Amino acid sequence: MDRKYVPDEVERKWQDRWIAEGLFTARRTDREKFYCLEMFPYPSGRIHMGHVRNYAIGDVIARYKRMRGFEVLHPMGWDSFGLPAENAAIKEGVHPARWTYENIAYMKKQLIRLGLSYDWSREVTTCSPGYYKWNQWFFIKMYEKGLAYKKASFVNWCPSCLTVLANEQVIDGKCWRCDSDVVQKELEQWFLRITRYEDELLQACDTLAGWPENVILMQKNWIGRSEGVEAVFKIDGQEGSLLIFTTRADTLFGARFLCIAPGHPMAAKLVSDKAALEEVKRHYGKMEEKHGLFTGHYAINPVNGDKLPIYAANFVLMEYGTGAIMSVPAHDQRDYEFAQKYSLPVKVVIKPAGGGPLPEGKAFEEEGVLVDSGPFTGLESAAARAEIAKALEEKGLGRRVVNYRLRDWGISRQRYWGTPIPMLYCEQCGIVPVPEEDLPVVLPENVKFTGKGGSPLAESQDFVNAVCPKCCGRARRETDTMDTFVDSSWYYVRYCSTEDEPALDKENIKYFMPVDQYVGGVEHAVLHLLYSRFFMRVVRDLGISGVSEPFQRLLTQGMVCMETVKCPEHGWIYPSEAKDGKCAKCGRPVERGRTEKMSKSKKNIVDPNQLIGAYGADTARLFSLFAAPPEKDLEWSEKGVEGAYRFLQRIWALVYGNLEKLKAAKSTPQGVSPLVRKTHQTIMRVTRDIERDYHFNTAIAGMMELMNMLASVEPDDKNAGEVRFAVERLLLLLSPFCPHVAEELWEAIGMPPSIQSQPWPEYDEDAAREEEIELVVQVNGRVRAKIMVPQGLPDEMLKEKALADPKVKEFTSGKEIAKILAVRGRLVNIVVK
RNA sequence: GCGAGAGUGGCGGAACUGGCAGACGCGCUGGACUUAGGAUCCAGUGGGGCAACCUGUAGGGGUUCAAAUCCCCUCUCUCGCACCA
Numbered sequence: 001m002d003r004k005y006v007p008d009e010v011e012r013k014w015q016d017r018w019i020a021e022g023l024f025t026a027r028r029t030d031r032e033k034f035y036c037l038e039m040f041p042y043p044s045g046r047i048h049m050g051h052v053r054n055y056a057i058g059d060v061i062a063r064y065k066r067m068r069g070f071e072v073l074h075p076m077g078w079d080s081f082g083l084p085a086e087n088a089a090i091k092e093g094v095h096p097a098r099w100t101y102e103n104i105a106y107m108k109k110q111l112i113r114l115g116l117s118y119d120w121s122r123e124v125t126t127c128s129p130g131y132y133k134w135n136q137w138f139f140i141k142m143y144e145k146g147l148a149y150k151k152a153s154f155v156n157w158c159p160s161c162l163t164v165l166a167n168e169q170v171i172d173g174k175c176w177r178c179d180s181d182v183v184q185k186e187l188e189q190w191f192l193r194i195t196r197y198e199d200e201l202l203q204a205c206d207t208l209a210g211w212p213e214n215v216i217l218m219q220k221n222w223i224g225r226s227e228g229v230e231a232v233f234k235i236d237g238q239e240g241s242l243l244i245f246t247t248r249a250d251t252l253f254g255a256r257f258l259c260i261a262p263g264h265p266m267a268a269k270l271v272s273d274k275a276a277l278e279e280v281k282r283h284y285g286k287m288e289e290k291h292g293l294f295t296g297h298y299a300i301n302p303v304n305g306d307k308l309p310i311y312a313a314n315f316v317l318m319e320y321g322t323g324a325i326m327s328v329p330a331h332d333q334r335d336y337e338f339a340q341k342y343s344l345p346v347k348v349v350i351k352p353a354g355g356g357p358l359p360e361g362k363a364f365e366e367e368g369v370l371v372d373s374g375p376f377t378g379l380e381s382a383a384a385r386a387e388i389a390k391a392l393e394e395k396g397l398g399r400r401v402v403n404y405r406l407r408d409w410g411i412s413r414q415r416y417w418g419t420p421i422p423m424l425y426c427e428q429c430g431i432v433p434v435p436e437e438d439l440p441v442v443l444p445e446n447v448k449f450t451g452k453g454g455s456p457l458a459e460s461q462d463f464v465n466a467v468c469p470k471c472c473g474r475a476r477r478e479t480d481t482m483d484t485f486v487d488s489s490w491y492y493v494r495y496c497s498t499e500d501e502p503a504l505d506k507e508n509i510k511y512f513m514p515v516d517q518y519v520g521g522v523e524h525a526v527l528h529l530l531y532s533r534f535f536m537r538v539v540r541d542l543g544i545s546g547v548s549e550p551f552q553r554l555l556t557q558g559m560v561c562m563e564t565v566k567c568p569e570h571g572w573i574y575p576s577e578a579k580d581g582k583c584a585k586c587g588r589p590v591e592r593g594r595t596e597k598m599s600k601s602k603k604n605i606v607d608p609n610q611l612i613g614a615y616g617a618d619t620a621r622l623f624s625l626f627a628a629p630p631e632k633d634l635e636w637s638e639k640g641v642e643g644a645y646r647f648l649q650r651i652w653a654l655v656y657g658n659l660e661k662l663k664a665a666k667s668t669p670q671g672v673s674p675l676v677r678k679t680h681q682t683i684m685r686v687t688r689d690i691e692r693d694y695h696f697n698t699a700i701a702g703m704m705e706l707m708n709m710l711a712s713v714e715p716d717d718k719n720a721g722e723v724r725f726a727v728e729r730l731l732l733l734l735s736p737f738c739p740h741v742a743e744e745l746w747e748a749i750g751m752p753p754s755i756q757s758q759p760w761p762e763y764d765e766d767a768a769r770e771e772e773i774e775l776v777v778q779v780n781g782r783v784r785a786k787i788m789v790p791q792g793l794p795d796e797m798l799k800e801k802a803l804a805d806p807k808v809k810e811f812t813s814g815k816e817i818a819k820i821l822a823v824r825g826r827l828v829n830i831v832v833k
Numbered sequence: 834g835c836g837a838g839a840g841u842g843g844c845g846g847a848a849c850u851g852g853c854a855g856a857c858g859c860g861c862u863g864g865a866c867u868u869a870g871g872a873u874c875c876a877g878u879g880g881g882g883c884a885a886c887c888u889g890u891a892g893g894g895g896u897u898c899a900a901a902u903c904c905c906c907u908c909u910c911u912c913g914c915a916c917c918a
Contacts, residue, residue: 218914403917626858637845701856780898781897827899831898
């Protein structure tokens with residue numbers, strides 16, 4: 001009867017049953033669907049607490065929606081291409097495929113051990129040919145539509161390893177392996193024309209009602225739309241001209257010189273000292289002191305004919321606008337700094353509208369009133385911009401344009417472990433896509449991983465040598481692979497069909513898309529989400545789906561944090577290595593650092609395996625959900641975990657301690673007792689807290705309150721029915737959070753499994769309402785009395801009762817009552833003078 | 834620098850549209866049961882005061898019968914972008 005709670009035993013039992021019974025498979029039905037998705041992990045080896053939190057949140061939502069009667073699609077997979085696998089191959093000699101698939105097998109076990117309710121028949125593994133075939137297919141479709149193209153672009157290059165480096169392999173401008181200085185090397189690379197959708201992607205941001213404000217803002221800023229004008233500056237005494245972009249046409253009369261990017265085509269033409277130009281290029285794009293070089297030429301300001309010197313400058317970006325700017329040192333801080341360094345003149349053309357003074361020693365960048373600006377003098381900035389733009393357009397020397405910060409998406413990677421870009425270079429026909437029927441272009445397995453030289457694929461002659469599908473002549477295969485963000489840009493579409501079904505089944509996609517709830521970390525707020533929004537539109541424009549926005553609602557969960565401990569001798573140490581404020585190794589007093597995101601380097605990590613081993617998956621889930629609302633950072637606390645465990649123990653003890661009485665009782669409460677009322681209130685609260693932005697922490701608090709009340713009720717013949725009623729409801733409410741305990745106890749009290757297939761409990765609003773309420777009486781805003789009154793009395797009665805209260809009289813006697821207010825039948829405030 | 838968000842007990846966090854500040858959990862204090870307690874149960878727990886009461890949501894001002902919540906200023910922290918012309 002007094003069975004002990006052994007989480008491991010209970011959890012494995014139910015995990016096996018759920019899988020055997022296929023409770024979590026989704027299929028197309030007449031019911032309304034709910035697509036619940038969590039960002040799939042990179043198979044790094046083992047899961048971390050961040051995954052536990054992310055997937056616990058998603059699992060509660062999926063299980064809750066199932067109980068609410070939805071056909072829930074809740075899939076999981078592996079973002080399994082990427083650099084770490086290749087690094088492991090270089091360092092340890094394991095093949096990336098083996099390394100990856102072993103990691104996947106292990107991590108899958110871990111996820112199952114957490115009791116997550118996934119439909120594994122839809123498992124996606126991006127490094128499998130069956131998946132990346134479709135990356136290639138999309139690529140070819142995009143190539144046909146002009147959405148994929150090739151152009152020269154810079155990569156990080158290590159001159160010692162003779163290899164391209166990813167951004168994360170460049171540490172402080174040096175190679176991660178050999179510490180050599182990294183240089184920029186120009187290569188031909190493939191790009192996806194996301195900019196074709198820039199305007200739509202920006203506009204549609206305002207339709208993302210279910211997204212957090214900050215993420216929408218980050219998307220908008222990333223796209224970075226700005227309105228301005230392009231103006232033509234003729235070059236003095238020479239053929240040709242320079243086109244510049246500015247958002248501040250109102251400062252055009254203040255231009256004192258022009259700056260062009262060192263890589264600008266005109267730079268090479270205008271500058272005779274090539275070595276000096278190279279020097280400027282060396283500093284290009286670096287956040288440091290500005291470097292410039294006078295080209296020896298002048299340009300003519302189209303509005304007033306001023307002759308302005310032309311400089312090549314490191315801070316002017318070739319990728320934005322036209323790669324050339326007009327420099328207005330009086331009204332742009334960057335130009336000001338440049339002018340200071342090269343002793344160039346400054347001309348003020350804007351003054352503060354209020355007539356205040358100009359700042360000293362820096363540029364005045366705000367808007368104001370124009371001075372010294374010819375016919376435009378006296379206009380305000382906004383009006384002047386319009387007028388000057390008009391004047392330029394009339395002269396044919398300029399036009400209004402909109403510029404975006406967003407660049408096309410460079411997807412070429414000089415790596416092995418990624419999707420081969422399905423292109424051929426034919427000696428006769430040039431660039432030729434691999435025919436659809438020849439897909440996938442499979443990664444060859446027998447390649448060497450040295451970490452040196454070019455891409456491993458380029459070394460594989462079997463791979464490189466190909467036949468042109470057009471002319472049957474000799475062709476060379478593209479050896480670059482795709483950015484792994486391509487893989488994750490459409491995996492949610494792939495999930496709509498099972499592994500056995502066609503990959504892009506329109507009917508399946510129509511039924512399941514879009515994702516109703518997406519859950520993941522903020523670190524993907526910009527790139528992954530933007531690329532996915534782009535890809536969804538491509539899928540749409542290929543006629544595969546009618547959906548434009550892939551993710552209806554987005555929840556970005558906070559980080560999992562823990563305190564850090566530092567020893568003066570040993571550096572960061574695990575909290576367990578500190579005893580009584582001293583380092584266990586050397587005995588020196590430790591320094592308590594701040595609470596930070598869990599990371600291996602800071603040694604402030606908790607291993608999910610150990611956690612589950614000690615307390616079970618239900619406790620791990622419960623604590624992750626209870627300690628903070630999902631969107632906020634969560635501070636890990638061993639004591640807090642124990643508290644969560646204790647809560648489950650108490651429920652367990654409650655059921656097993658009264659098992660016979662509970663089993664014998666019928667769940668038919670007689671009337672509305674305090675326990676029955678509390679039960680209805682709890683159902684109401686938990687439901688509301690879940691519906692209101694998934695505030696699981698308060699929902700769990702509500703269940704704890706009900707548990708506390710249950711613990712104070714000793715079941716006897718009279719009340720056994722209502723206790724059983726409360727216990728049943730409590731288990732139902734608990735089941736999305738701690739599914740194993742809920743199942744086990746549900747079965748224990750004699751209910752047929754599975755609790756997962758039960759409907760979400762209903763509440764009775766009348767039964768939930770208190771018969772008596774505590775009326776708060778304030779005098780001049782201060783609480784002076786609390787009186788129990790029947791529910792629903794009219795305001796006049798409440799005021800009367802309040803005034804009659806002896807305590808209140810003490811504060812009102814002899815004073816003039818100015819006003820009495822009653823608020824929602826719960827509070828009365830008496831204002832006296 | 835620009836943009837966004839946050840600041841509530843010893844700690845994590847509650848408080849729906851302005852209406853009892855501190856739900857729930859942790860910790861702490863006292864008690865019970867115990868050979869024992871780092872198990873369990875009961876009671877208490879923002880600060881000050883014997884008390885009636887006073888005071889309290891980063892700091893300062895304001896609106897209101899009433900402010901953690903709304904408005905203005907200041908400070909601190911976190912995040913994002915960062916030479917985008």
